[in-house]
Structures are given as C-alpha cells and as structure tokens.
Amino acid sequence: MLVVTYNVNSINSRLDALVQYxxxxxxxxxxxxxxxxxxxxxxxxxxxxxxxxxxxxxxKSWNGVAILTREPAQExxxxxxxxxxxxxSRYIEVAYKGILIAGLYLPNGNPAPxxxxxxxxxxxxxxxxxxxxxxxxxxxxxxAGDFNVIPTERDVYKPERWVDDALFRPETRAAFERLIExxxxxxxxxxxxxxxxxxxxxxxxxxxxxxxxxxxDHLLLSPKLQPALKDAGVDKFVxxxxxxxxxxxxxxxxxxxxxxx
DNA sequence: ATGGCGACCATAGGTCGA
Numbered sequence: 001m002l003v004v005t006y007n008v009n010s011i012n013s014r015l016d017a018l019v020q021y022x023x024x025x026x027x028x029x030x031x032x033x034x035x036x037x038x039x040x041x042x043x044x045x046x047x048x049x050x051x052x053x054x055x056x057x058x059x060k061s062w063n064g065v066a067i068l069t070r071e072p073a074q075e076x077x078x079x080x081x082x083x084x085x086x087x088x089s090r091y092i093e094v095a096y097k098g099i100l101i102a103g104l105y106l107p108n109g110n111p112a113p114x115x116x117x118x119x120x121x122x123x124x125x126x127x128x129x130x131x132x133x134x135x136x137x138x139x140x141x142x143x144a145g146d147f148n149v150i151p152t153e154r155d156v157y158k159p160e161r162w163v164d165d166a167l168f169r170p171e172t173r174a175a176f177e178r179l180i181e182x183x184x185x186x187x188x189x190x191x192x193x194x195x196x197x198x199x200x201x202x203x204x205x206x207x208x209x210x211x212x213x214x215x216x217d218h219l220l221l222s223p224k225l226q227p228a229l230k231d232a233g234v235d236k237f238v239x240x241x242x243x244x245x246x247x248x249x250x251x252x253x254x255x256x257x258x259x260x261x
Numbered sequence: 262a263t264g265g266c267g268a269c270c271a272t273a274g275g276t277c278g279a
Contacts, residue, residue: 010269036269061268061269061276062278108277109279165279167279202278204264246278
C-alpha cells in the first residue's frame, strides 16, 4: 500500500499537477495539506474522476486537510482533540483497510517567540496526547503530514540559518522527539539513515536548483505498522515541474500482510 | 537586515507561508 503526504499549497491551484501525479503513481492513500479552500470549494468531481474518494476539512483562505483513498474510507476524527476553541482546519483521521491514517498540518509557528509559536507548541502537545491514545488503542497507525518540524541538523541545508526559526528551535525539536519516544518511527529516516533528504524548497533564490531544502513532511509509523515498512522516499520530480507546490510528495510503501496483529 | 515567490482576499497591496 502506497501512502503519500503532499502539501499542495492550494488544492485548486495544484489540481492539474495533483491529477497528473495520481495517474502516474497510483497511490492508495494521499494526505493533502494546505487546501486553501473552504469546504464547498474542494474539487471533488475532479478527484473522483481521477479514481479517488475524499474526506476533507476545508477552511477559507488558509490551512485545510484532506485524505484521498482508492476505496471509501471511514472518518474517525475531524480536528485535533484537546482545544474546543481551535478553529483551524489542520487534522483529520480515517480508518482504511485496517489502518488508522492521521493527516495533519502542524502550525508553522513563526515568528518565534510569540503567540504563533505558543500555538504551535500547544498543538504539538495535543498531538502527543492523541498519539498516546492511538498507541493505547493498539491500532496500526500512521501520522502523515506537513509537521513544520526539521528534526535534526542533517534535515536542513544550512542549519545555522535556522536556529531561531520556529521549524528548528530546540523546543520544536524536543516536542517532536517526545512523539518519537512514544514509539512512532520516522519512516524516511529509518529507510535512509544517512541520506540527505528534503521535502520542501522555498520559491525564492532558486532554492530548488541549489537543493537548498528542508525535511519537514513526515510519515510516522506506530509499532504495529513498523514491520510492514518496505520503502520510503520523496517524489522530488514533482517539485521540478511547472507551477509546483513548494513541497514534494513524500511516501511510504507498506506491506499490509506484515502488520502486527 | 531585507527580499525574493506564490497564494489568499473586501483584487490592491497587506498577510501568510517556511
């Protein structure tokens, strides 16, 4: 089963690129972030024509997450638990073929320090608690999305330029590490322990051409799903096309026959 | 230190992303 996470930076601006990608890679599951579309402006017909079902949580202007699946999935959760006043559309969970899939768009948090950084750290604490619940339920699960976290120095082209950035600050990395310590596996790093892997290159200064990137899109596997990990990677070629998102699709290949019972 | 790009919206420049 091929599971992809892809921050599209506007679902409607990226629709042609997305449909092309679905056709050539034929993923089973695609978690999308930054739809930048209200609920009723999601291009459902085009997604269905491409052969996918969709569950999504839109929002005007900003944020928005969706999960596309080959066959119908069951929605488990919409919105990250733990704060009833949080109105940002950043989290959705579905059950699909015995797997729990959480699609998330973690807050950016800049500028740091400040209220946006506080919101980010609070959101990460809520994610940690939700992660604990999922592990306690013992369901094979994957947390997939744009985490807006650079986990280590090897995940950024020039670490010294990012020390004060909300994506790389010690508090952010520590919060991500707490999630990992619960038992979640960073699938890309597990498959490629020493490689330089980036998933985002900004639009400025020819960042993609210079490979000045960062690794912030992640797929974290629960213990029962870890034996099923076959391969993982980044479809960098998508970032090199016309009118791209600033993120590239990032994926894991799972062998569901090897999921722990 | 700033701005560069691309997307959003009370469609013009301000705001946001990372």
